[in-house]
Amino acid sequence: MFRRLIPFDQAKRIINDQLKLGALGEEEIPLLEACNRVLARDVVSALDIPPFDRSTVDGYAVKAEDTFNAQENQPIKLITRGMVNVGEKPKIQVGVGEAAEIVTGAPIPEGADAVVMVEVTDRKEAELYVFRAVTRDENVMKRGADIRKGEIVLKAGQVLSASEIGVLAAIGLTKVKVFKIPLVAVLSTGAEVTEPGKELSAGRIYDINAYSLSTAVRESGGNPIYLGVVPDDEIQLRRALKHALDTANMVITSGGVSVGPKDLTPKIVNSLGEPGVIVSGIAVKPGKPTTVALIGKKPVFSLPGHPTSALLLFHLLVRPVIQLISGRPSTEGKTIKA
Template identity: 45%
Template sequence: MRERKEFRRLATVEEVSLLIERHYSYFPEVEEVPIEKALGRVLAEDVLSEVDVPSFDRSMYDGYALRAEDTYGADEENPVTLKIIGTSEAGKPFQGFVSHGQAVEVATGAVIPPGANAVVLVERTESRGDTLLVFKSVPPGKNIQGAGTDVAAGETVLQSGTLLGPREIGLLAAIGRTRVKVLKKPVVAVFSTGNELVTPGNPLDYGKIYDINSYTISTSILEDGGDPRILGILPDDFDSILEGIREALEWADLVLISGSTSAGAGDVVYKVIERAGKPGVLVHGVAMKPGKPFILGLVRDKFIIGLPGYPTSALITYRKFVSPLIRRMAGLPTLKLTPIRAKIGRRVRSPLGRRNFLPVAVISDAEGGALAFPIPTGSEAISTLSRADGYIEIPENVEYLEEGEEVLVFPFQEGLRPADLGFIGSHCPGADLLLSMLRKKGEFRIVRANVGSLG
């Protein structure tokens, strides 16, 4: 009979976070990438412009470049007459000089020719051959964007640590940069363990299930700025898991392994981490629900984290402990989504002594407020999180939440709004058709939970 280990002491949620903070030693490397591949990356250098932007005086509108003093006194009754001597188009500057009594037609973005110091809008003029009538006076500098007024040569345009989005990449292009130094994404090795697991796309034999966690965890890592490497499924075998972890430690910055983390006879991850190196296991078991079998280990100054095998447990513990860690490694701020105030839709019982992260769906009530309904499926079901809008945290010392009690819902995504309609009950093809028709009618937000017969 294989050895079974009981959880001797459950760490608190706060203790796990403190241990991660205490043992954190990762220092990111820097790499250079083309700006077209820099979206979502974190800048690793201060960027100084080597050029003025714009590098020349340019017209802000279609009109005529001229000398401002030539227009003084012009109005609708007494227009000023000037001679049109040429045209300046964007990318094709006028090659001459604007003297007293002359004007050059200019397009938006075109170079202001030498001698001119203002632009009058085309709407305030009338052209008759090479004669221009100006019906409005303009002061010097009017409708001209001067060289270097957007960005001056030598100016710091972006600072190290900036998250690069479309606007920042556009600014890099504006100053002529084609490549930029960014923080290298932390490389995260992702394993799933379990003799029952099968890679999606393969036949599913009796007693087998598809690997879920490799994909939910790896896509979560992508969202958090990491570089996930899915390494497949390992059997619940000590030597196989040990070999996989040791190989991953050679090149990965962080190792995540889901499954085989509990205290059962077939759960060996905690033993493997102890064998892999020192200090080994820092935490085995957390006072939370779901997520009790969470493991935190450290080998060669690299974290090895064991996530529970149940999909909801894996994602909740990932979000609570791993997401902040990876985002810090990637140079990103911890994701803090705005909580929603709601009232709990039914009475809830919570286990004393464990922090309960309860997945809920959020639905509008008749008064325009929000109701939070617990998702009826458990942590073993991936549909629990796919149907949940967020979760509520129930403290360790609270056993009951009464119906109507106010709670804070921590959303899984920013911008959450309560659903217009909630549907909870047995699966019904007729209900599927009705809900599909409602969605096509407008911007209805509908949540549903198929719970089977409760009678």
Template identity: 40%
Template sequence: MLPVDCAYTTILDLTQPLDPQYDRETVPLLAAAGRILAAPVISPLDFPHWDNSAMDGYAVRYADVQTATPDRPVQLTVVMEIPAGSHPQTPLQAGQAARIFTGAMLPPGADTIVIQEHTQRQGDTVTIQQAPYPQAFVRHQGSFHRAGAPLLPAGMQLQAAAIAVLAAAQCPQVTVYRRPRVAILSTGDELVAPDRPLQPGQLVDSNQYALATLVQQTGANPLPLGSVPDRPDTLRAAIAQAISQADVVLSSGGVSVGDYDYVAQILTELGGTIAINAVAIKPGKPLTVATFPTPASARSTLYFGLPGNPVSALVTYWRFVQPALKKLAGLANTWEPTWVWATAHQDLPSDQRRESYLWGGLTPDTQGYRFALVAGGHNSGNLISLAQANALAIVPVGTPIAAGEPVRVMLINA
């Protein structure tokens, strides 16, 4: 069994990102949320586009108001009003001021804003009661970003703020990586689809739906291929089909050491190179990872043979598959799961051979975070309890954690 950290490093080393030249597409900006930039964005615009006011008040020449105090205020003549969106062209002369509003362009000659709270207005005269600092409340052209410099880097996932930047840069379309294609199949004679009658001894193929949902949430395109019975010829054909049409293949079941566990043998027969066949993780020990050469690309197809038990399948997805998909998708340097430290609410048992992942609830408290196990028991087939969890507590091999002690926690469903 490989230690968890070693397995994680091995998987990321095997994962080759999509090609930024060939694995890219152009999408409308409103369809770009969550997508990953395949090329840096360079704008011909300065940000701000011109000098503008950060506050409502009066645009002035600092030289005219630098001596103003409550005892010796300065009076200026208001010669124009500048709302946002207007283009003032008349230069401001000595002794003059312009009424200005937030976001409005400064008139020529003005270099400072006096906020309206420090003024009194009577007719065309404004009294400045307090000297501002030089260039106060002026957002200078190009102070946020200079035209021609990279605006957003390749490998960035586009969220709301980045979408707003692209809109402000007048980019109605954006070049992003295509979404990775992930084939999903389940193995086992006992599996039936949710819409089929359930006979004694049978199980509903819940893994197909859970994994498809997780793949979609990770930003890839799931290709659900259904369940495959434990017959070598049928399973070989299904796996070969999955490898031929996907960047990543996820199968669940058939990777342990039972009489009907054929996956590892079939992967080798199909030309795959097995890199991992077991990991010291609980739940999730029977994890198989293999690669297949892709004739049309320098990148290999990555195969994950996940455990069949539902909780084990999801835990191994969160710990190993999700980071690999993020790297494959072109995301830059943010593949690692989200970790926090929390205080254990109760004793957390350890395993003598495997790193334990215990599911529970992470909640903020006055000391940071608290982690509590969910009710219902920690069994790798108990999806009901897992559905109530938002985090996994990591208990090192042979090192139980007592209530009140710190525990490292991995966020899930985030």
């Protein structure tokens, strides 16, 4: 069925117009399994972070006004009323002329509005001498300083890395809604192709494409399903392609797309369902015999057998589609005039 070559831009338009694909849907997964997944919905914080005013230093919680006259050679004297530790609600109320010992991260007790660093104090039993004044809210992280209740902390479409997952944990989430990962069947064709690990007989080569393309699929946000090497036999190739379409959301083949007597892939793919082949040859070099089909709602990309051509056309045509149906932002390469 070969073939009227069409310009690359026209091929892209046909693919975009015909496929009309979007994200596959969403699923809820444990936060610890969400690395490199794509957020399906905006996340709104249900609480302030931190959820209370907290000390940023070790020292003493005080009323700032009580320290205004403190000087290095003329300290002011306060009376300590106990200690505030992390992880507990303060049981102390700081009054005028009083202080409460406090550690970094502990909640500010009622009545206090600043923290004096321990380095500028001198304590003698219950008496505390302060050698430097502090202002209101000094050494205090205010409630909601990092995240405010009702704030959108992450937006749909963001890829979750360590920092984003840390934000989700900070607001108390253990699960998150993400886009489903597309399953992409990958198979190679050709009588000369041998799976790595098997004995390489005369006249044969190892299967480069399935491994490089499977890796590229994973880099693009898909989950590759390697279906092995299929010989140039119509019955076996038809069976393999049907299995691929039943198993995956899209299919990538390499080899068997030119005009030789053993190049069976376009003909067989076209017979598997409507609308069939939508692109049959592109005016690019390398990659001219590339074929694209749509079987039902599942795209089939049949790439050339040459490893460089296959990988190049993958990045030009296939990668954007995988990114689209996985909900990822597109990272198409830049065009530079020669």
